[in-house]
Amino acid sequence: MIRKTYELINLKKIENNVKTIINSSKEYKYHIAVVKANCYALGIKCIKSILLGGANYLAVSSLEEALKIRKITNVRILVLEPIDIKYIDLATKNNITLTISSKEYLNKIKDKKFTCHIKINTGMNRLGINNKKELNEVYNIINKSNINLEGIYTHIYKSSDKILTEKQFKKFETITKDIDLSKIEIIHIPNSETLTNYKKKDYVNGCRMGIIMYGFSDTLHLESVFSLNSRIIEIKNIKKGETVGYDGNFKAKKDELIGIVPIGYADGIIRKNTGRYVYINNKKYKIVGNVCMDMLFVLIDDTININDEVLIIKDNNHINEIAKHLDTINYEVMCNISSRVERKYIER
Numbered sequence: 001m002i003r004k005t006y007e008l009i010n011l012k013k014i015e016n017n018v019k020t021i022i023n024s025s026k027e028y029k030y031h032i033a034v035v036k037a038n039c040y041a042l043g044i045k046c047i048k049s050i051l052l053g054g055a056n057y058l059a060v061s062s063l064e065e066a067l068k069i070r071k072i073t074n075v076r077i078l079v080l081e082p083i084d085i086k087y088i089d090l091a092t093k094n095n096i097t098l099t100i101s102s103k104e105y106l107n108k109i110k111d112k113k114f115t116c117h118i119k120i121n122t123g124m125n126r127l128g129i130n131n132k133k134e135l136n137e138v139y140n141i142i143n144k145s146n147i148n149l150e151g152i153y154t155h156i157y158k159s160s161d162k163i164l165t166e167k168q169f170k171k172f173e174t175i176t177k178d179i180d181l182s183k184i185e186i187i188h189i190p191n192s193e194t195l196t197n198y199k200k201k202d203y204v205n206g207c208r209m210g211i212i213m214y215g216f217s218d219t220l221h222l223e224s225v226f227s228l229n230s231r232i233i234e235i236k237n238i239k240k241g242e243t244v245g246y247d248g249n250f251k252a253k254k255d256e257l258i259g260i261v262p263i264g265y266a267d268g269i270i271r272k273n274t275g276r277y278v279y280i281n282n283k284k285y286k287i288v289g290n291v292c293m294d295m296l297f298v299l300i301d302d303t304i305n306i307n308d309e310v311l312i313i314k315d316n317n318h319i320n321e322i323a324k325h326l327d328t329i330n331y332e333v334m335c336n337i338s339s340r341v342e343r344k345y346i347e348r
């Protein structure tokens with residue numbers, strides 16, 4: 001490693017988190033780990049730890065992601081989006097499970113051989129079968145084919161709202177009323193937040209764990225699993241009235257010390273990060289001026305030296321604060337860390 005900027009990921013903590021989650025939800029038989037977007041940008045190296053933690057199924061967003069992961073494990077993998085119909089055989093050959101999200105899509109591929117889960121739309125209005133009639137038709141087509149129907153699922157869109165969420169469960173029950181769910185191996189509904197905040201329904205036997213594996217939970221005691229680290233590479237003394245960076249966006253009201261840190265918007269630290277805090281020697285310091293493509297400016301004091309470590313992201317609490325500052329959600333803060341940032345892993 002040459003550049004002093006990297007994401008530090010603790011694999012043992014991921015494994016322990018997954019163990020804690022599964023221990024607290026033993027009533028579910030299938031704990032599907034959603035490892036899309038390279039494990040929320042932490043890297044697919046985390047998958048080994050997630051499986052050691054006890055996850056017994058994986059889910060991703062595309063066939064590309066599934067094929068990449070197939071090289072490292074034989075565990076079943078579900079693709080959450082319909083894939084290009086040209087690649088159905090490739091999916092089957094690699095034991096990848098497909099999502100059937102509409103009758104129209106199924107009709108194009110019904111003569112092929114594959115394993116699938118049916119996706120039901122219960123209010124998210126993104127993917128999925130919309131009503132009982134369409135589901136019954138889909139079910140009949142599958143029954144007359146060589147298709148292996150292994151699962152059925154839906155997605156909760158606002159688990160913080162009990163009324164809306166219960167309505168979604170009800171809608172799932174209504175749409176699947178004519179189907180004998182006990183004949184289907186895996187019925188999975190809860191995502192991370194739904195898993196810890198709602199009682200398991202009798203007909204559900206699977207859940208999909210996403211961001212919770214990385215320690216984001218209000219209910220379970222879990223650990224943060226990563227930080228984003230860099231160092232001070234240069235210190236500038238600026239005089240009252242001088243500015244820093246492009247457009248001179250920050251103007252010193254008095255003589256100031258500015259630390260230069262080699263991370264910028266090409267690493268995913270977008271310009272809106274100006275004004276929020278980083279941690280140096282366990283103290284908070286503010287990002288000032290316009291964030292550059294490869295570097296940013298931190299307002300420091302004379303306790304800070306060149307080569308001191310800068311935590312651009314310290315832990316999950318910090319991520320939640322950053323998300324608030326950026327007017328977004330913790331998921332986006334994680335996924336924004338670009339591929340230029342080296343990922344370093346701690347195994348214990």
Ligand SMILES: *Cc1c(COP(=O)(O)O)cnc(C)c1O
Nearest residue numbers: 034080155191192208209210211
């Ligand atoms: C991303 C995703 C999940 C995981 O969501 P979390 O909130 O991270 O638990 C589960 N199901 C589907 C369909 C998803 O797209």
